[in-house]
Amino acid sequence: xxxxxxxxxxxxxxxxxxxxxxxxxxxxxxxxxxxxxxxxxxxxxxxxxxxxxxxxxxxxxxxxxxxxxxxxxxxxxxxxxxxxxxxxxxxxxxxxxxxxxxxxxxxxxxxxxxxxxxxxxxxxxxxxxxxxxxxxxxxxxxxxxxxxxxxxxxxxxxxxxxxxxxxxxxxxxxxxxxxxxxxxxxxxxxxxxxxxxxxxxxxxxxxxxxxxxxxxxxxxxxxxxxxxxxxxxxxxxxxxxxxxxxxxxxxxxxxxxxxxxxxxxxxxxxxxxxxxxxxxxxxxxxxxxxxxxxxxxxxxxxxxxxxxxxxxxxxxxxxxxxxxxxxxxxxxxxxxxxxxxxxxxxxxxxxxxxxxxxxxxxxxxxxxxxxxxxxxxxxxxxxxxxxxxxxxxxxxxxxxxxxxxxxxxxxxxxxxxxxxxxxxxxxxxxxxxxxxxxxxxxxxxxxxxxxxxxxxxxxxxxxxxxxxxxxxxxxxxxxxx
Amino acid sequence: xxxxxxxxxxxxxxxxxxxxxxxxxxxxxxxxxxxxxxxxxxxxxxxxxxxxxxxxxxxxxxxxxxxxxxxxxxxxxxxxxxxxxxxxxxxxxxxxxxxxxxxxxxxxxxxxxxxxxxxxxxxxxxxxxxxxxxxxxxxxxxxxxxxxxxxxxxxxxxxxxxxxxxxxxxxxxxxxxxxxxxxxxxxxxxxxxxxxxxxxxxxxxxxxxxxxxxxxxxxx
Numbered sequence: 059x060x061x062x063x064x065x066x067x068x069x070x071x072x073x074x075x076x077x078x079x080x081x082x083x084x085x086x087x088x089x090x091x092x093x094x095x096x097x098x099x100x101x102x103x104x105x106x107x108x109x110x111x112x113x114x115x116x117x118x119x120x121x122x123x124x125x126x127x128x129x130x131x132x133x134x135x136x137x138x139x140x141x142x143x144x145x146x147x148x149x150x151x152x153x154x155x156x157x158x159x160x161x162x163x164x165x166x167x168x169x170x171x172x173x174x175x176x177x178x179x180x181x182x183x184x185x186x187x188x189x190x191x192x193x194x195x196x197x198x199x200x201x202x203x204x205x206x207x208x209x210x211x212x213x214x215x216x217x218x219x220x221x222x223x224x225x226x227x228x229x230x231x232x233x234x235x236x237x238x239x240x241x242x243x244x245x246x247x248x249x250x251x252x253x254x255x256x257x258x259x260x261x262x263x264x265x266x267x268x269x270x271x272x273x274x275x276x277x278x279x280x281x282x283x284x285x286x287x288x289x290x291x292x293x294x295x296x297x298x299x300x301x302x303x304x305x306x307x308x309x310x311x312x313x314x315x316x317x318x319x320x321x322x323x324x325x326x327x328x329x330x331x332x333x334x335x336x337x338x339x340x341x342x343x344x345x346x347x348x349x350x351x352x353x354x355x356x357x358x359x360x361x362x363x364x365x366x367x368x369x370x371x372x373x374x375x376x377x378x379x380x381x382x383x384x385x386x387x388x389x390x391x392x393x394x395x396x397x398x399x400x401x402x403x404x405x406x407x408x409x410x411x412x413x414x415x416x417x418x419x420x421x422x423x424x425x426x427x428x429x430x431x432x433x434x435x436x437x438x439x440x441x442x443x444x445x446x447x448x449x450x451x452x453x454x455x456x457x458x459x460x461x462x463x464x465x466x467x468x469x470x471x472x473x474x475x476x477x478x479x480x481x482x483x484x485x486x487x488x489x490x491x492x493x494x495x496x497x498x499x500x501x502x503x504x505x506x507x508x509x510x511x512x513x514x515x516x517x518x519x520x521x522x523x524x525x526x527x528x529x530x531x532x533x534x535x536x537x538x539x
Numbered sequence: 540x541x542x543x544x545x546x547x548x549x550x551x552x553x554x555x556x557x558x559x560x561x562x563x564x565x566x567x568x569x570x571x572x573x574x575x576x577x578x579x580x581x582x583x584x585x586x587x588x589x590x591x592x593x594x595x596x597x598x599x600x601x602x603x604x605x606x607x608x609x610x611x612x613x614x615x616x617x618x619x620x621x622x623x624x625x626x627x628x629x630x631x632x633x634x635x636x637x638x639x640x641x642x643x644x645x646x647x648x649x650x651x652x653x654x655x656x657x658x659x660x661x662x663x664x665x666x667x668x669x670x671x672x673x674x675x676x677x678x679x680x681x682x683x684x685x686x687x688x689x690x691x692x693x694x695x696x697x698x699x700x701x702x703x704x705x706x707x708x709x710x711x712x713x714x715x716x717x718x719x720x721x722x723x724x725x726x727x728x729x730x731x732x733x734x735x736x737x738x739x740x741x742x743x744x745x746x747x748x749x750x751x752x753x754x755x756x757x758x759x
Contacts, residue, residue: 182714182715184713184714184715184718184719185715187719188715188718188719188722191722191723191726192722195725195726195729198729213733214689214733217729217730217733218683218692218696221696221726221730222680222683222696222699225676225696225699225700225703226676228703228707228719229672229673229676229703229706232669232703232706232707232710232713233669235710235713236658236665236669236710239710239711239712239713240660244711244712244713245712245714246714248713248714249713249714249715262657262658262660264656264657265657265658267657268653268654268657
């Protein structure tokens with residue numbers, strides 16, 4: 059046994075320990091700060107993966123692919139906890155949340171971070187499934203935390219649809235084990251990613267195909283792909299805004315990560331079906347569907363939830379196309395989307411607090427009444443709509459151009475969806491940000507640092523991507539095949 | 540494995556499918572819960588038999604969870620809950636018995652065709668078990684889509700989950716089965732507590748989930 063510090067253990071033990079501590083401490087001012095501290099430490103742990111990578115064992119594994127996801131998850135987890143500090147303060151003042159609920163909320167936040175980290179670094183498909191189930195349970199509890207009609211309905215819907223999703227994913231997981239058992243032998247080895255990918259060539263192709271269909275439906279529900287997305291807008295709209303940011307920016311990625319891993323197993327088996335076309339179809343369907351749905355939205359958080367479905371569609375499409383360039387574009391787009399969408403939710407959270415509503419019709423002239431918040435939101439929407447020079451423009455451009463080279467017809471659908479969504483977002487943004495100020499003008503003690511930090515990163519990525527980052531993404535894109 | 544071992548395993552897994560069919564046409568909640576308890580009982584017997592046949596003692600834990608938690612604790616808790624909510628006399632139905640049963644038969648046929656075709660390399664016991672398990676899962680889903688009452692939807696989900704446990708125990712030597720069944724029990728406990736804590740009836744004056752749609756953010 060080595061006594062040296064192990065980053066993998068840190069990624070799990072810090073959130074787990076913090077969850078217990080935060081559940082026990084009564085003072086919410088202290089716990090909110092401890093929450094930030096714990097997520098910061100977890101982020102440092104994740105960064106240390108680049109310096110010294112722990113050896114994989116039977117249960118845990120860190121490689122190039124998942125360390126990218128882990129760093130992104132812990133970073134957004136950290137900034138969101140900083141945003142949550144001022145957000146929760148306001149909720150306590152207005153009495154929407156009471157101190158016992160805040161205590162519960164902070165503990166659950168850490169449990170969620172624990173579950174997402176575990177799902178990402180698990181080397182065992184069964185363990186990963188348990189972790190994703192835990193993440194689902196905690197987010198259900200957080201979505202329902204306001205205990206209004208709408209929040210309970212959203213939590214119930216998310217609960218039932220999410221449960222069916224993970225149930226189907228478990229059946230797929232069992233089938234993968236069945237396919238691996240004759241080749242690898244009984245026991246834990248037949249559920250390890252490292253063994254599965256290395257020896258997938260000998261698996262029974264028909265079983266793998268069937269397994270992937272169940273996995274795609276199961277984890278696809280959690281990714282929010284249309285037509286399995288029904289839980290997503292409600293869960294985003296009715297929960298506390300920090301949770302909307304974490305759901306959109308992180309949990310959808312974690313489910314996508316699971317799909318990508320299984321895609322790698324299928325890709326290693328020549329006789330199995332190509333998972334690409336299935337993912338391309340679902341991705342395009344989500345993109346076009348969500349783009350049109352954006353027009354009819356009257357609730358600001360629901361609108362950005364549909365925008366998340368749209369972007370998860372683009373990302374799934376890019377990974378479905380496959381190949382080094384499309385995978386690179388998919389990875390970049392995923393990173394940019396996580397950063398931008400959480401920044402938008404940071405802005406939206408404060409906007410909803412100062413206006414005391416989430417209805418778009420009841421807000422207006424935000425740039426006049428709250429200039430910093432208003433322009434922050436505008437910058438975020440400009441970024442998410444894919445305008446240059448921000449990062450999403452670059453990643454979307456890469457997705458589109460790599461598709462044009464290989465399948466021009468698909469690229470046309472893609473561009474069509476992007477344009478429809480673009481127009482919808484600006485239509486709504488116009489009425490929120492400009493014009494006569496409408497609605498109440500509460501004051502806010504918002505912290506703008508997390509929001510602008512994310513937007514600055516997105517802007518930087520759009521202007522100049524450091525060569526080290528490019529090389530890293532290229533490397534991961536090659537792994538994905 | 541001897542012939543009789545296989546036959547008993549086959550019988551138990553087949554009975555589970557039969558129980559799923561029995562659930563499909565129960566229109567009173569009490570009767571539905573009783574059939575669910577029976578469903579869990581058959582599952583416990585089936586898992587225990589698998590533990591014996593495969594010589595895998597850890598599966599006895601899964602069997603014990605199925606017996607104590609699913610066949611006793613959950614049905615009793617739900618019984619009390621529906622009395623407390625005052626819905627124990629309610630009768631509900633979306634489509635008639637005939638079409639639902641026919642759809643159920645179709646789903647069982649589908650899962651036989653799919654699973655038996657793709658698993659011809661696996662050993663016969665695992666093969667049959669997986670085919671039955673998929674039938675139970677699909678029947679559970681069918682029940683969830685044909686019911687409008689939140690409690691019977693949950694019963695549908697729980698029988699779906701029994702199918703998953705059957706599949707996991709049928710896959711010979713699969714690790715983490717106990718952990719997964721514990722995780723699922725936690726999920727189910729949460730759902731059941733959820734029905735009660737969320738007090739769906741109190742909040743919405745009904746457990747009919749169609750009424751919940753009214754509260755969706757954009758239809759006011």
